[in-house]
Amino acid sequence: MSKTYYSPSHEYVTVDGNIGYIGISDYAQQALGNVVYVDMPEDGDDLVAGEDFGAVESVKAASDLFAPVSGAVVEINEQLIDNPRLINEDAMSNWIVKVELTDPSELDKLMDEEAYRAHCEAEKH
Amino acid sequence: MEELRKTCLHDKHVGLGAQMSPFGGFDMPIQYSGIVEEHNAVRNNCGVFDVSHMGEVLVTGPEAEKYVNYIFSNDVEGLPDGGILYGMMLNHNGGVVDDLLVYKRGENHFLLVINASNIAKDVAWIEEQAKNFNVDIKNISDETGEIAVQGPEAEAALEEILAIPCKELTFYTFKELDRDGKHLIVSRTGYTGEDGFEIYADHETIRDLWDKLMASGKVAPCGLGCRDTLRFEVGLPLYGDELADDITPVEACLSMFVKLNKPEFIGREVIERQKAEGAPRKLVGLELADRAIPRHGYEVLNADDEVIGYVTTGYRGISVDKSIAAALIQTPYAVKDNELKIRIRRKTFPAKVVAKKFYKKSYKK
Numbered sequence: 049m050s051k052t053y054y055s056p057s058h059e060y061v062t063v064d065g066n067i068g069y070i071g072i073s074d075y076a077q078q079a080l081g082n083v084v085y086v087d088m089p090e091d092g093d094d095l096v097a098g099e100d101f102g103a104v105e106s107v108k109a110a111s112d113l114f115a116p117v118s119g120a121v122v123e124i125n126e127q128l129i130d131n132p133r134l135i136n137e138d139a140m141s142n143w144i145v146k147v148e149l150t151d152p153s154e155l156d157k158l159m160d161e162e163a164y165r166a167h168c169e170a171e172k173h
Numbered sequence: 174m175e176e177l178r179k180t181c182l183h184d185k186h187v188g189l190g191a192q193m194s195p196f197g198g199f200d201m202p203i204q205y206s207g208i209v210e211e212h213n214a215v216r217n218n219c220g221v222f223d224v225s226h227m228g229e230v231l232v233t234g235p236e237a238e239k240y241v242n243y244i245f246s247n248d249v250e251g252l253p254d255g256g257i258l259y260g261m262m263l264n265h266n267g268g269v270v271d272d273l274l275v276y277k278r279g280e281n282h283f284l285l286v287i288n289a290s291n292i293a294k295d296v297a298w299i300e301e302q303a304k305n306f307n308v309d310i311k312n313i314s315d316e317t318g319e320i321a322v323q324g325p326e327a328e329a330a331l332e333e334i335l336a337i338p339c340k341e342l343t344f345y346t347f348k349e350l351d352r353d354g355k356h357l358i359v360s361r362t363g364y365t366g367e368d369g370f371e372i373y374a375d376h377e378t379i380r381d382l383w384d385k386l387m388a389s390g391k392v393a394p395c396g397l398g399c400r401d402t403l404r405f406e407v408g409l410p411l412y413g414d415e416l417a418d419d420i421t422p423v424e425a426c427l428s429m430f431v432k433l434n435k436p437e438f439i440g441r442e443v444i445e446r447q448k449a450e451g452a453p454r455k456l457v458g459l460e461l462a463d464r465a466i467p468r469h470g471y472e473v474l475n476a477d478d479e480v481i482g483y484v485t486t487g488y489r490g491i492s493v494d495k496s497i498a499a500a501l502i503q504t505p506y507a508v509k510d511n512e513l514k515i516r517i518r519r520k521t522f523p524a525k526v527v528a529k530k531f532y533k534k535s536y537k538k
Contacts, residue, residue, distance in 0.1 A: 061329040081398075082209045083191070084489040085466050085496075087518065104519065105466050107488065108398050129464070 052140075053158035055116040056167060060120050062143065063155065068117055069143035070095075070102055075168045077139040080106040086128045086135070087113075088144060093121045095147055102144070104135065117154045119147030180225035181376035182383055189387075195488060199226040202396040212399040212491045214222065215365050219326035219393035219434030221386050224371070225318040226289035234308035234395060237281035243345045244302050244439055246422060247277055248432040251279045257345045257360055259428045262298065263440025266446065267421040270320045271295050274362065276347055284358070284373075288412045303340040318379030323369030323403075325535070331359070331370055334389045335382055339370060345536045352378075364400060366407030377516055387487055405486050406493055408458070408530035414469060414536065415456055423500065424449040424454045426529070454482065455507035458529030459498040463488070465517045467498035467524070474521060476515040481506050484515060493531045498524070513523055 050064040058076035061068040077083065085105040095101045095115035102113045109164075123146040127134060134142040159167060177200040186193065191202035202223065204211060214220045240251050247260030247381050256277050262270040276284040276397055287295045296312045299356045303310055322330050331337045337359055342348060347360030355378045363369035372382060386392040401411065410416050415425050423444060431444050461467065469485030472480045482502030490497050498515065506513060511526040 066190070081204060082207050085464050087465065107402060107491070108203065110468055136396065 053155050054161075054164035054167070055114065055158055057114045058139070059116045061116045061155075061158070063149070063152075066148045066149050066152065067105075067122070068119060068149050070116060070145050070147060071143040071145065072113070072135065072139055073164070073168075074139045076104075076111075077135050080104060080109075080111060082107050083132045083135045086122045086126070086132050086144060089121050090108060091121055095119050095121065095145075097151075102136065103146075104132075113144065117149055118151050118159055119149045121145050122148050123139070132159065178226075180223055180264060181379055182223040182225060183322075185380070185383060185387075186223065186394075191394070194397075196397055198225055198292075201226060203393070204398045205394045205397040208396070208398040208402060209491055211393055211395040212402050213244060214393035215324045215395060215399065215403055216492055217325070218393070219322065219324035219330050220393045220399070221330075221383065222321040222323065222400055223319075223383070224321050225376075227319055228287040228292035228295065228312070228314040229373065230287060230296060230319045231311040231313055231318075232283045232285060232299075232308055232507065233281060233311075234306075235281060235282055236307045238434050239436075240303060240308045241283050241285075241449060242305040242435060242438060243306070244299065245273075246431040246438065246440070246444075248284070248435040249275060249277060250435060253368075254279050255346050255348060257347055257362060259345075261416070261422055261427070262295070263422070263431075263438075263444070264418060265439060266419070267423075267440045267443025268418045269412070269420060269422065269425070270298050270418065272410065272416055272427075276358070276360065278399075290413060307344070309421065316375060317373055318376045319371060319373045320379055320383060320386075321363055321369060321371045322367075322386070323363045323365045323395075324367050326391070327367070327369040328537075329387070330392050334343075334385055335393065337372075337384070337534045344536050348405045350482075353354055359368060361537070364409060365403040365407065366536075367403070368534060368535060368537045370518040399491075402488055402491050405488060405499065406490055406497075406532040407534045408499075408528075410456075411486065415501075420454075420501065421447055421452060423452040425456050438534045451504060453504060454501050456485065456499060456501050456529060457507045458527040458531060459484075459500050459513065459515065459524040460522050461496040461498075461515065461522050463522045464496055465522050466496050467500075467515045467517060471498075472516045473500045473502050473524070474516060475506060476512070478514070478515075478521070481513070490531060495531075497531050499529050
């Protein structure tokens with residue numbers, strides 16, 4: 049059974065066992081508008097929770113990606129190389145990187161669905 | 174923080190669900206449906222922009238022509254009534270105070286259209302330089318609204334939806350008309366590389382024209398997001414990116430808008446020297462093979478990884494499906510097909526020097 053967690057900077061990680069799928073939230077893709085490029089790390093790169101690991105770029109601007117959890121990249125979503133718009137179509141199923149978590153206790157610091165929704169509401173006002 | 178100002182169409186943008194953002198001191202629409210859709214609407218059909226944030230200054234009086242020619246890089250002598258010139262106001266170092274349009278309304282009667290972000294600076298500059306001239310200067314920015322109707326269907330939109338006859342207007346000319354007691358200025362100008370018009374009038378008239386265009390369903394509301402992608406693809410400069418107080422028109426490749434064969438004007442010596450000897454920097458186009466996107470301020474490097482300039486504007490082109498940039502670089506590197514690099518976050522990417530007009534303009538001349 050997988051569960052999704054969110055960071056204040058609008059990344060999500062959907063966790064299944066010790067594997068995490070990291071992407072940007074639907075709220076984030078809407079705020080960005082047309083996604084035209086995703087700057088991704090490479091297989092084997094180590095992500096450190098809270099540090100940037102790439103960027104999602106809309107026509108207008110580049111938005112850094114911050115790792116919600118630490119882990120080793122085991123796969124990048126290669127579909128996004130030629131088709132970055134998939135993030136606009138469905139941000140939650142089009143994850144950006146798949147990682148092997150190094151410290152699952154970091155998940156405790158993230159928000160669940162409900163807390164994240166409240167976080168977005170607060171940001172709108 | 175100074176409070177953001179609102180144009181006369183602000184409530185219309187909010188009502189249309191536009192994404193609003195600060196620009197030049199105003200709360201402006203960046204996009205409605207999306208930058209790509211709006212960009213394509215202007216290239217293929219017709220879009221309307223609220224550009225009421227732009228500044229307007231009237232220069233009149235017995236020495237108006239002489240004065241405008243003193244502060245303006247282009248030459249207004251011989252410009253017919255109803256004619257428009259693009260050019261710059263230069264400072265004493267040859268840098269650009271602002272780029273602007275000058276409309277000649279009559280003998281010694283000019284309208285200067287300036288950038289929103291520079292209104293306070295420009296008006297102070299214009300008043301300061303006018304001390305020894307017999308002229309009247311009036312800043313009418315607050316009471317003047319402006320919309321830009323742009324795209325291949327712009328002429329039809331004006332004629333059919335707004336009932337403004339405009340077929341006879343040629344590129345860079347304007348006319349004035351009175352309708353229902355209101356005064357309008359209509360020019361065949363724009364900032365998109367497409368055919369189009371700009372209309373100046375009081376707030377009430379501008380709101381009425383906007384409503385008519387929206388009600389027609391034939392004209393897309395367009396935000397500043399696509400205004401920037403459109404102008405960039407055809408190589409038009411934006412003040413703050415390609416132009417600044419410390420960038421000269423020679424560096425920005427705009428010296429064709431500086432006329433040296435006219436009486437004394439501010440900035441002349443520097444431009445004359447740079448035209449003869451060359452300028453230290455030059456604005457070029459850069460094209461990347463990779464999909465990575467160069468952005469304003471990113472460093473441009475030579476083969477030895479030395480910083481030789483910076484990106485002024487960059488995008489993943491919309492009409493041009495490539496990652497492209499304008500960059501201000503040291504002149505010796507500004508050679509067509511030269512291989513340079515751009516630093517984008519953690520990596521550098523090869524970039525080739527190309528012409529900075531990435532897309533062909535389609536003006537009706």
